[in-house]
Amino acid sequence: xxxxxxxxxxxxxxxxxRRKLLDLILSDGPASASGLSGRLPVTRQAVAKHLAVLDRxxxxxxxxxxxxxxxxxxxAQLARAVAQLADVGSSWDARLRRIKKxxxxxxxASDTSTNNDKKE
Amino acid sequence: xxxxxxxxxxxxxxxxxRRKLLDLILSDGPASASGLSGRLPVTRQAVAKHLAVLDRxxxxxxxxxxxxxxxxxxxAQLARAVAQLADVGSSWDARLRRIKKxxxxxxxASDTSTNNDKKE
DNA sequence: CACTTTCTGCAACGTTTGGTTGCAGATGAC
DNA sequence: GTCATCTGCAACCAAACGTTGCAGAAAGTG
Numbered sequence: 001x002x003x004x005x006x007x008x009x010x011x012x013x014x015x016x017x018r019r020k021l022l023d024l025i026l027s028d029g030p031a032s033a034s035g036l037s038g039r040l041p042v043t044r045q046a047v048a049k050h051l052a053v054l055d056r057x058x059x060x061x062x063x064x065x066x067x068x069x070x071x072x073x074x075x076a077q078l079a080r081a082v083a084q085l086a087d088v089g090s091s092w093d094a095r096l097r098r099i100k101k102x103x104x105x106x107x108x109a110s111d112t113s114t115n116n117d118k119k120e
Numbered sequence: 121x122x123x124x125x126x127x128x129x130x131x132x133x134x135x136x137x138r139r140k141l142l143d144l145i146l147s148d149g150p151a152s153a154s155g156l157s158g159r160l161p162v163t164r165q166a167v168a169k170h171l172a173v174l175d176r177x178x179x180x181x182x183x184x185x186x187x188x189x190x191x192x193x194x195x196a197q198l199a200r201a202v203a204q205l206a207d208v209g210s211s212w213d214a215r216l217r218r219i220k221k222x223x224x225x226x227x228x229a230s231d232t233s234t235n236n237d238k239k240e
Numbered sequence: 241c242a243c244t245t246t247c248t249g250c251a252a253c254g255t256t257t258g259g260t261t262g263c264a265g266a267t268g269a270c
Numbered sequence: 271g272t273c274a275t276c277t278g279c280a281a282c283c284a285a286a287c288g289t290t291g292c293a294g295a296a297a298g299t300g
Contacts, residue, residue: 007136014134015287016127019208026215034247046288048249053286067247067296075216082209082216088139089205095146096195096202137258154276166259168278173257187267187276 005084012057013081017042018050022059022073030063030072125204132177133201137162138170142179142193150183150192 013019017040024039025031033051037044051071054060058077062069133139137160144159145151153171157164171191174180178197182189 010136011134014131016130022212026212043289069248075219078212079216082212085205085209089202089209092146092198092202096199099195163260189277
């Protein structure tokens, strides 16, 4: 268990601009760097660099279309990223639950063993 | 729905060192910067900076204990972070599922209309 | 064909962030 | 009192995110 997280993949989706980029491509289909930059508060070059990062970790793939470079999401890789999010989330969630349970147990123990100071 | 993600919170847990830090504190309880740096491949100062970041977004809280500064996780805030992970994950997951379903539908349509070229 | 538009890629530069080393101060242990 | 250790601050380096500027290539239009 505790599937080891891929730090490269994680930090790729850790950047807010890259997350928005993935959102845009996911909702409207493959697009070019210029087209995407028009819908984000960053320049075309910044978008191009982010797409290069996403491409390096396999989250998007690029295909030439006329004079454009059209980027689309790699569904399998994004699915892996989603799995990692769920994995870390559930791991922390489990620990939080365990801590809470332990705290309740301690509380109960102190209540039963010494029913003295605390009124009620 | 589509709870807006808190970029500060997200980027706080986006760093691999900070994630390990949270893991360590979660599993072994509150600890000092010096103690934590002994279990990570970074210096005490780097750990201190990361703890400051985590403290700024409320993921940990600090309490003086003797001459130490002891850091513990804020369970409510970590729970919120986990919820955001789950939120983004399920959003992407839903879109991937929709895309896949659409692709299958198109495939089926082309199969029924022209049952010719592809041999099974 | 020539001209303009609009894509792209590359280079230089500035700022923030993650990391280091070095040093001074404060506090617990002996 | 002395020593060990934990803390905080400052300087410095490298990588990442963002910008501007410029040159080249491909599509559209006269």
